[in-house]
Amino acid sequence: MLDEAEREFAEAARRFARARIAPGYMARESTARVERELVREMGALGLIGADLPEALGGHGQPSVMAGIAIEAVAEADINMAYVPLLASLNGQIIARHAEPGLAREWISRLVAGEALACIALTEPRGGSDAANLALAARREGAEYVLHGEKSSISMADQADVAVVFARTGGAGSGARGVSAFLVPMDLPGIAVTRFRDLGSHAIGRGSIFFDGVRVPAAHRLGEEGAGFVQVMQGFDYSRALIGLQCCGAAQASLDESWAYIREREAFGAPLAQYQGVSFPLAEGEGMIAAIRQLCYHTLRLRDAGLPHTAEAAMCKWLGPKTAVEVIHQCLLTHGHYGWSLDLPHQQRLRDVMGLEIGDGTAQIMKLIVARERAGRDAVQHARKT
Template structure:
């Protein structure tokens, strides 16, 4: 069954787009899934092919190389790539997140060339927010950004950055205001990664190894003032609003992995016999899978609804936070259960155990469950009732 079958949010056009993306993912992305985990290198050829087919950030305006499509279009593509390889789907995630930031807040003459290359699959742009002293307290940044003439000078470190050592540029958040100014003293900059004074290091992570994570070090790095994104001292407040979009995409991303695992596991337990019956005849096997199938279907609808709300310019911050905390936890629990159904074969190095390692990372990065639940609580009870 295709990704859009019997779904109120998926039109015939989006269903056709999802089918096209799935064919590409099956033929070009899935075959290298295990190998990329071993060599820890993102496949740039696949990335350029994705760009040539319009599979990267199709929601961006045509003036920036996009197709002017809906956020739902980005979502259905995203989940089809993710079901083949979660690390490769980071290309879509980073392009959509950073693409909208650059398009909405950048100087057109500066960001337009980057956006066209981004959509074409020719460059990868990271998001550099987290610092060594903490990730969840994102407004309490220490990377210094000082104005010197027509440049900003950057000094400090970003850490646990996806694609840190592979990105061609990064959206970097740093402190232009006083230390005690909190979120209102943070600015965002588009920083090419080949500038003098930038060094990078890569971690040896548990999962998502093709995209990787690492640190970026800035030592007297000079960036032109016209590379600022949004107003000075307002980068966090302005630019972070775009994270609602990426949170919904992350939900679809990990749930696509869970859906693929469930499909394979249902086939396996229906065909594998024990004590003269299919494994699926035993309720201890089939009922947990039925429970998870139900939850995955509901969670996916929530993610699609969130993207629909964004397309309609309606409030969706609480829904996006729900997608971000529920999706990764549910996906991990689903893949874990599926792995157990395969027994020792699931525990061996292979597709199922790699999926388990890959989805786990999203319970840590891009906003923890606790932060997401605080966002939801504030939306329901009011910010005054749920202070920081």
């Protein structure tokens, strides 16, 4: 599956993640922050923005390398894996659509771990209907003025910069009236809140409020009205990365569970000898291995410039769903120990569950697959009848 250079990179990433990231996984739930010094260490090792253009401060590697980094980090802490994932998602949009000087400034900072990025698309009335935006961007000379709210934004209160999608067209302009902007989070008029969520506390999720925020017109990403197409193309990428993020978390619980049933005895024998204990873990290994293959296949399609929308949707649908089921089984395998807050399975379960919602629900992903395979017109006709 991986060539020699990719395997070497994966091994180096895992060594670092196990030594530096994994020991703090459970503690980060209490601090509810990612450590900036640790992020800078990740940047120095090339774990952030491996896929971003070298000319703009990235490493110029295939997107498969970004997936390898994200899976390795997620094995240690699924939350820390958001850092390279959001850097790649936002960085690709910035690299393709920002003015070169602006792109070089922010991509170099993201790759070095000197800055964190978030993507601001979802709004209180939106969600799955991603084009239904109310946040307005009004042109005033050499600036745009932003008014409105973004909601359910990962890393809202930690990000240094946001890729923000706003309505520049009229109320009835739909997706064609959406534009994208690169917005530093320290501009006057920006306020943030943090939600009280079930999991992913180290990353956090919240609302961003824009009250007359003035953004230079040079910070618009691409043509006016082209923002929705940009984000939809980006999601084809991030959905494969999220699948690998979930595989990493599930693999960590599987590895811990295999070690546990080798050591734990019942009725005079190791638990591993009982098929009722070992078979569910074997099933989990098979499912995670299959999804991992699908995710890397999707990234290789992307690197080859081939269509991969349906495959990306499959990654996003199957990855979180299966990881939740596998981690839940690992928790049960540990018996009454698994029910303790002292073990990480309960935290991983809560952290992964949020990805069943964020970046597209299973229902939306299945709709995308159906459109790609049957055709958009056929699917829309079926919904009307």
